[in-house]
Amino acid sequence: MAKVPVQFRLNGSDRAAFADPADSLLTVLRRGLNDFGPKYGCGQGTCGTCSVLIDGELRLACLTLAASCEGASVETVSGMADGPNLHPLQNAFMEHFAAQCGFCTPGMLTAAKALLDRNPNPSREDVIDAIAGNICRCTGYEPIIQAILAAARTLPAQRRS
């Protein structure tokens, strides 16, 4: 099948790639644009480790056609840090030992960012709801919940400054 050109903003930069019309966004990110932040887990939309933000909305890159992202703004975990300065969520994940094998971590961070972007003061139930679509096999979820709540506590202070 003929390749089609796709252009979108990836973590703030204009990027273009040729994609098969049936290629998922995840395939184009990983194979076309060398962004290995989002992981290929189940490939069926159940595990959440491919999660990205498309125009600010949390989406599963494995179930999103790349061609449908034309002109969109795509954010992945690779763009979370500001140069050498990690995002408060990334620091909190380290401080709370919220990663073990690390395979779910990109999706967990992205789902958490989507939550904090719309609700900087979430309850424990809000956090559980936000990561309910992301599977973790190592941590028992509790350290991840604690890390997200801790990151939320640091956010307002940063935003004030």
Place this chain on the structure above:
Amino acid sequence: MARFRGRGMASVNYPIGMNLGGDPSQALIHSNPDGKFTVALSAIDLGQGMKQVTRQVAAETLGVPIEDVYVDTADSDTGPHDMGSFASRGTHRMGNAVIAAAREARGVLLEAAAEELEVNAADLVTDGKGNIHVKGAPSRSITVRATAQAAQFKQGKTIAGRGIFLIPLSSVDPETGEMNPNTAFAHACLVADVEVDDETGEVSVLGMSSAYELGRVINPKMVEQQLVGGAWMGISHALYETPEPYYPNPDHGPRDFNEYLMPGPGDLAPYSITILERPAPDGPFGGKGPGEMCANPVLPAIANAVYNAVGVRVNDLPITPEKILRGIRANGGAKPQARRGGAL
């Protein structure tokens, strides 16, 4: 129709490693010309902390900053031999192998430094900050980096060490049947509180409390992380995980892991942990290792708690609502057992 609360307890004596064919682990350490050390292992780190623990053990034994130690577990084809990551053996077996390798490497390091300082190697000490100096005379010193460079470019000496730790095969005494399956045991006790719905058969874990005796805790945060994650795996194993939940007819069972049931972040139970340290005489700095026993006591504790709540003894895992409802029906109704103890 009602919800019944129950409490169950379980204790574990857990053997660290095994010795069915003998249980060896090897480690190799060498210095690089920049004065940093590479530890080569075939032990695998799947997130359980093998790299971190062996890095701490190597740095402590070498007497250098932890930042100057790199652990390479890249390739079990080309790396030194290890039996594997199983039976909670990693910290104990590999930790001891790393200590042996680091001691030998430290010996060569101090000899090379002694040659540069023109002193006896036995008189040298490390400060753990990247310096080697004469005991009682800190001004007579040389950095580990300068020593590594002198060894490499001037003395023609390899600062390196080999380590192996072997639990030899223990054969069975033909007269008594006795054998010595292990040298180190870790211990745990866990209490679980559950609520069982006698209409749906569903079990909610309300809370758990445990005490773990793990020898010297080499990295407290990673031990806590492993115990918390492992307890969740225990709940998952006890109540959820099976490829065929719709027994006896598997026709409508899950087809792949996407339909394999595990508890999610909304199914967690509050969990409090107490860590006891009773250093193992043959452990690396007294360490044993939490490993598999993070999950083990959760299963019998929950099974006991279900029995305590409704009087149903489920003997095969997982403890599904269907098994509980069948048990309640066979007993002619829920039969709550006597309760002991206060709040967790």
